[in-house]
Amino acid sequence: MKNTVLTFQQAKKEGTRLSMLTAYDYSTAKLVDAAGINSILVGDSLGNTILGYEDTLSVTMEDMIHHTAAVARGAKNALVIGDMPFMSYQASVYDAVVNAGRLMKEGRANAVKLEGGASVCEQIKAIVGASIPVCAHIGLTPQSINAFGGFKVQGKGEKQAQQLLDDARRVQEAGAFAVVLEGIPALLAQKITDTLDIPTIGIGAGAGCDGQVLVYQDMLGMFTDFKPKFVKHFANVGEIMTEAFKTFDQEVKEGVFPAQEHTYKIDEDIIGRLY
Ligand SMILES: Nc1nc(=O)c2c([nH]1)NC[C@@H]1CN(c3ccc(C(=O)N[C@@H](CCC(=O)O)C(=O)O)cc3)CN21
Ligand SMILES: CC(C)C(=O)C(=O)O
Numbered sequence: 001m002k003n004t005v006l007t008f009q010q011a012k013k014e015g016t017r018l019s020m021l022t023a024y025d026y027s028t029a030k031l032v033d034a035a036g037i038n039s040i041l042v043g044d045s046l047g048n049t050i051l052g053y054e055d056t057l058s059v060t061m062e063d064m065i066h067h068t069a070a071v072a073r074g075a076k077n078a079l080v081i082g083d084m085p086f087m088s089y090q091a092s093v094y095d096a097v098v099n100a101g102r103l104m105k106e107g108r109a110n111a112v113k114l115e116g117g118a119s120v121c122e123q124i125k126a127i128v129g130a131s132i133p134v135c136a137h138i139g140l141t142p143q144s145i146n147a148f149g150g151f152k153v154q155g156k157g158e159k160q161a162q163q164l165l166d167d168a169r170r171v172q173e174a175g176a177f178a179v180v181l182e183g184i185p186a187l188l189a190q191k192i193t194d195t196l197d198i199p200t201i202g203i204g205a206g207a208g209c210d211g212q213v214l215v216y217q218d219m220l221g222m223f224t225d226f227k228p229k230f231v232k233h234f235a236n237v238g239e240i241m242t243e244a245f246k247t248f249d250q251e252v253k254e255g256v257f258p259a260q261e262h263t264y265k266i267d268e269d270i271i272g273r274l275y
């Protein structure tokens with residue numbers, strides 16, 4: 001069955017947990033969807049995992065629409081969330097609504113996500129007012145790397161922790177249907193989760209959240225030069241890929257591949273008559 005914002009609401013009410021993974025293309029989205037994952041996030045992390053940037057700041061609306069549309073074509077049951085890239089919503093409420101609309105209309109997302117708390121509540125309200133569901137995202141928000149001075153766990157001090165709890169309340173009040181909690185202490189994430197009526201989706205925020213999200217290349221062990229504390233390798237797909245690439249290389253060079261079964265036939269007489 002198709003996951004919707006109602007699925008998220010119901011999960012919070014019933015205390016069942018929500019799964020979310022990123023995907024950036026059609027074939028990966030089909031695999032994630034077939035596994036029964038509740039939601040696929042087309043993250044601006046594609047700047048790192050697909051495009052090879054150092055951070056997510058260079059990612060454009062065109063990048064996000066391109067990949068969101070591909071994922072949407074492959075996602076039958078998962079709720080597709082399009083991530084709003086840096087500077088597509090910060091400058092004005094108008095930008096936010098127009099760009100959220102593009103992710104829905106051109107990218108065929110089911111919802112959008114944007115980073116920030118109180119400072120983006122006007123944007124959240126306006127997007128929700130346009131009938132576009134919004135997932136909020138607070139804590140270690142990667143688009144703020146330059147303001148934070150690096151990727152550092154947020155909310156460790158009392159003032160910062162209170163600020164994050166307030167931000168969580170504010171985005172809920174603004175109409176967000178869920179909130180991603182990234183890179184914050186587990187007990188703070190638990191407190192926020194207990195306080196809110198909307199589900200919290202954690203990444204580096206401990207087991208107390210209502211759901212969990214990971215970047216799929218991280219959890220598959222395909223992106224092994226990136227191993228922060230919150231990543232678990234559920235498989236070593238990177239090793240499997242490297243092995244297969246090596247075997248292909250070997251078989252091509254030894255003339256083992258392609259074999260008869262991979263080859264098209266023609267009547268030998270035809271070849272004999274060619275001049
Ligand atoms: N592949 C990938 N996975 C991600 O989870 C991810 C991206 N890319 N790109 C966008 C952001 C960037 N993210 C990051 C990047 C670095 C850390 C990091 O270095 N964390 C430190 C925290 C150290 C501390 O303050 O204690 C760690 O060691 O966990 C965390 C999240 C999460 N997002
Ligand atoms: C890590 C998740 C929450 C994200 O925002 C992304 O993948 O861009």
Ligand SMILES: [Mg+2]
Binds near residue numbers: 044
């Ligand atoms: Mg993101």
